[in-house]
Amino acid sequence: MMTVQSLNGTWELREAGSTDAIKAVVPGCVHTDLMRAKVIEDPFVADNEHRCAWVHETDWEYSTSFEAAGDLLEADRVYLECKGLDTIADVTLNGHILGHAENMFVEHRFDVTDKLTPAKNALRIKFFSPVNHVKPLVAKEPLMSPSDSIPGSVYVRKSPSQWGWDWGPKIPTSGIWRSIRLAGYKIGRIEDVRVRQTHRGSGQVTLNVEVAIEKFRRAATGVKVRLVHPDGKIEDQFCKSVSSHCKCSFAIPKPKLWWPSGYGDQPLYEIEATLVSGTEELDSLERRVGLRTIRIDQSKDHNGRAFAFVVNGVPIFAKGANWIPADQFPSRITDEGYRHLVWSAVKANMNMLRVWGGGFYEDDRFYDLCDELGVLVWQDFMFACAQYPADKAYLERYRREAEHNVVRLRNRACLALWCGNNEMEWFLHNGIGGEHNQHWRKSYGKIFHDVLPSVCSRLDPDTPYWPSSPSNGMSKPFADPNGTLAGDSHYWEVWHGCKPFAAYRELRPRFMSEFGFQALPALETVKAFASNEDLNMTSYVMECHQKNGAGNGLILHYLAQMFRSPRNFEMMCYTSQLLQAEAMRYGVEHWRRDRGWCAGALYWQLNDCWPGASWSSIDYFGRWKAVHYAAKRFFAPILLSVHEQGTSAAIHVTNDTRKPAKIEVKWALEKLDGTVLRRSKIKTKIDGEEDRLIASPDFADELAGDAVRQAVLVTELLVNGKPGGLTVTAFAPPKHLELKPAKLAIETKRDDRGAYVEVSSDVTARWVCLSAPKRDLVFSDNYFDLPAGRTVTVRVESEIDDADLARMKAYSLRDSY
Helix, strand or coil, rough: CCEECCCCEEEEEEEECCCEEEEEEECCCHHHHHHHHCCCCCCCCCCCCHHHHHHCCCCCCEEEEECCCHHHHHEEEEEECCCEEEEEEEEEEECCCEEEEECCCCEEECCCCCCCCEEEEEEEEECCCCHHHHHHHHHCCCCCCHHHHHCCCCHCCCHHHHCCEEECCCCCCCCCCCCEEEEEECEEEEEEEEEEEECCCCCCCEEEEEEEEEEEECCCCCEEEEEEEECCEEEEEEEECCCEEEEEEECCCECCCCCCCCCCCCEEEEEEEEEEEEEEEEEEEEEEECECEEEEEEEEECCCCHHHHHHHHEEECCEEEEECCCCHHHHCCEEEHHHHHHHHHHHHHCCCCECCCCCCCHHHHHHHHHHHHHHEEEEEEEEEEECCCCHHHHHHHHHHHHHHEEEECCCCEEEEECCCCCCCHHHHCCCHHHHHHHHHHHHHHHHHHHHHHHHHHHHHHCCCCCCCEECCCCCCCCCCCCCCCCEEEEEECCCCCCCCCHHHHHHCCCCCCEEEEECCCCCHHHCCCHHHHCCCCCHHHHHCCCCCCCCHHHHHHHHHHHHCCCHHHHHHHHHHHHHHHHHHHHHHHHHHHCCCCCCEEHHHHCCCCCCCCCCCCCCCCCCCCHHHHHHHCCCEEEEEEEEEECCCEEEEEEEECCCCCEEEEEEEEEEEECCCEEEEEEEECCCCCEEEEEEECCCCCCCCCHHCEEEEEEEEECCCCCCEEEEEECCCCCHHHHHHHHCEEEEEEECCCCCEEECCCCCCEEEEEECCCCCCEEEECCCCCCCCCCEEEECCCCCCHHHHCCEEEEECHHHHC
């Protein structure tokens, strides 16, 4: 079998040309190593981001020495395999220049067979400042860079958001950001295992397996291919006399299909290819696949074209969020960090994440989790909000990058779409570039209408390609790319345009792939970067951690429309999160009610790369904001929602599942003390994949005059006899409701499933928040409405001991002022 020697671990780091070195950890980056050595302060604290700007304007050198394992020296071929070099680097071994790196998004492999020695080997990787590298290029041709960023990121194939975004800092780091190793091979190695699926009308699925081989010398070789079924059943095939390729197939008469979360299970089949020579195993490579078909339905209708993901023949309403890098320094993202974020998405009833084009192609751990948990991945190529060079050298760079990542990800069950870029077609449609616009359109076409789709059609024809987001597709480029009659849409008039939340209800997109609203993170998160003196929306440090220039002002603007002024900064964090939750609820519930026209809603954004105010629903430290709990409700498989207008209410139930259900809807117009003014109950059935208007009561008489501020509509849903949702709808802004201080009673209990809390209130309490001091907890529900006289049971989904459970506290909107 192949010989592997990891080079991860302790290295040395120094400024280029200096003899002074500090210890470095690989994988890692310059900033994390400098922090560890106390050369710089944490850039995430206070305004330290600005104080360490010199780091990204400096060249750096990593070095290590090692003795090569004996088996490596006897191998026919030895490669130095670098999973990720960020970004512009020269690699030298024992004084020999191995090569030059200039793309963060690809793996680098250098042949070191004749350069290793039995004694100490010296490996050096010199990283050049990306900022200094682009300065002369920007001066020569100042192509449009993303706003809120250091100019010039378009000239380097490096995570664009590291240069700054309107939610993240300007810290374009350098370093060995993924694993590095020596790999020695005898006779040959397996380059790739490709699996394609043929689904037949009978239900049978055939797996067609192609194994690519690299041979280093002539020898008789074969490939053993093993298929392991989800139930443990094993099938083997053997290909004799293999030179460069091996093909075989497996027929599965009764396949177990892979489904997105909420639509079925996620069984995975394992395929292992082993290169052999005689009885000796030389190399092996494993892949996991889920048996499924996927396409985008773009069939024409009376007004335009649909845009709906169809999995195994079933139209899917895509529910989810946009994913950004989970850390400005990605080598710090742990297994648990990835698991918590993807698990949290599934817990919130999401079935899709869009890996946005301003970050990086994610780690295998991310895609493994999406495969296992049933999360479809809308995968952008790494181009966003800019104009990129398109000469022959750059086009070749883009082609190699696309080939590498398409081959790497094409077997993934979770992979739903390749998308060319973020918002660039929309920008060009809007006239970006002025007199250069037509020239920029031609450059754009070379990348997104030629290079990328040709790579996808050649290497992964089974996954759809989409040129941009938003777009109406390849057939009419630049023709109303952000329209609502075809393709996908982005909408930012709520937030950037200061429109009210109700503006979402005027929009009928086919697929809403980006929309969002900002909030502050939890107070504990703010205190990680700000002192008590800085806990003010307009303080210097708070504005340092607000990367959208108008952001804090917009939060205050919208807060004034809905809520009373918070009594302290903790309540400012709380009410800002309620704003965000309400904004997203308005949009998603409306688009789900428009089922049949709209087929997806992905809000901006799931996660954060650093601590600060942002559009995320989970903050940098993994804490759920109010909107993430709201998402669990508004993405529920069977949704109860109310569209209030004036004094009327349209009560809907939306069923995303494929199964019909017996439902019962109970509604009551109640005073805030629980006195019922009018009530009704409706029992009916709802079909699978249906939205149903259940009732449209009007309360003009009951809500006349001051009464509109003294009553709410309480609506409850039973699905097949079990609780399926509860909503509280006000007909006046929350700031005008005559809420009374609530006596929230908390009773903590345990059963064989763990800890839970029973919460009740004497009067209607809006957006009840549960917490335990100094504990980061996930609940089955939080920031929920509690009508007068009701009891709500909430499970604690994090581990908690009895002492912390006893310290559980609750507050509601009335406590915020």
